[in-house]
Amino acid sequence: MERMLQGELVRERTEEKEALRGAVREEEGGEENGSVSPGDGGARPEGIFRDSFETCGVSASSGTEAGGAVGAVAAEPPKAGVGRAIILVLAGLAMVGPLAIDTYLPSLHVIGREFAVEQVLVQQTLSVYLFFFAFTMLFAGTLSDSFGRRPVILGSLALYVAASFGAALSPLFGHLLFFRGLQGLAAAGGAVVGRAVVQDLASGAEAHRVMSYITMVFGLAPAIAPILGGWVHVLFGW
Numbered sequence: 001m002e003r004m005l006q007g008e009l010v011r012e013r014t015e016e017k018e019a020l021r022g023a024v025r026e027e028e029g030g031e032e033n034g035s036v037s038p039g040d041g042g043a044r045p046e047g048i049f050r051d052s053f054e055t056c057g058v059s060a061s062s063g064t065e066a067g068g069a070v071g072a073v074a075a076e077p078p079k080a081g082v083g084r085a086i087i088l089v090l091a092g093l094a095m096v097g098p099l100a101i102d103t104y105l106p107s108l109h110v111i112g113r114e115f116a117v118e119q120v121l122v123q124q125t126l127s128v129y130l131f132f133f134a135f136t137m138l139f140a141g142t143l144s145d146s147f148g149r150r151p152v153i154l155g156s157l158a159l160y161v162a163a164s165f166g167a168a169l170s171p172l173f174g175h176l177l178f179f180r181g182l183q184g185l186a187a188a189g190g191a192v193v194g195r196a197v198v199q200d201l202a203s204g205a206e207a208h209r210v211m212s213y214i215t216m217v218f219g220l221a222p223a224i225a226p227i228l229g230g231w232v233h234v235l236f237g238w
Contacts, residue, residue: 030225087210090197091217093153093190097162099132100183101126102225103136107238114238125180132184140192149193149200156189 104111104125112122144152163182170176198210 024044045215050199086197086201087213090194090210093194094218095212095221096157097187097191098221099225099228100129100160100164100187102222103229104238105226106230107233110233110238111176115176117173122171125177128177129180129184129187132181133188136185137192139197140189144193144196145190149197152193153190156186156193160186160190 002023108119108122111125112119115122137195140152161178165188167176167179167183170179194214195211198207198214202210
């Protein structure tokens with residue numbers, strides 16, 4: 001039954017197409033023989049096609065409007081580009097996270113003796129930091145979209161500095177864990193928003209170039225941080 005219905009539909013559509021083609025041929029033949037003039041009220045071929053399009057729910061101007069809409073979407077405003085100063089700032093933001101992880105590693109044993117705790121507990125300062133670092137990445141981009149890139153970056157840096165002083169002056173090991181968590185919250189904000197700034201200012205090959213510089217500095221920071229932390233520990237203590 002379904003095949004019979006489908007066959008009927010195909011047959012009807014074929015007949016409609018043949019009738020339309022026949023009408024077009026008659027119009028063309030009439031114009032050649034002079035039987036149809038513009039004042040006779042006869043339908044011209046373009047009118048036939050226009051009527052058929054309107055019957056299908058498609059206006060003649062819809063294609064032009066759609067093309068204009070596509071052109072408006074495709075035409076993106078030019079981006080400002082990324083200067084050297086901005087690249088240095090973004091690279092510095094990318095270094096904040098690795099520096100807070102690896103700089104204090106030479107002082108882990110001294111921290112354990114200072115607070116009279118085992119090394120397993122001292123290692124929790126790293127776990128807490130990484131947990132809050134990863135947690136902040138979930139919503140740092142949304143905050144920067146809502147409040148702007150600059151406020152989020154400045155707020156993250158201010159919180160990071162305050163948490164660093166709090167960790168250095170902690171009288172108890174629990175306070176140290178708390179401030180390490182705040183450090184993780186603050187460090188992730190700069191890292192995430194810095195990448196968003198690159199996408200705002202550059203695109204294509206230039207964006208890839210800037211991201212390669214930032215990634216290079218991000219990979220260099222873990223190698224420098226333990227050396228820097230060792231010298232700081234020797235000169236000033238943990």
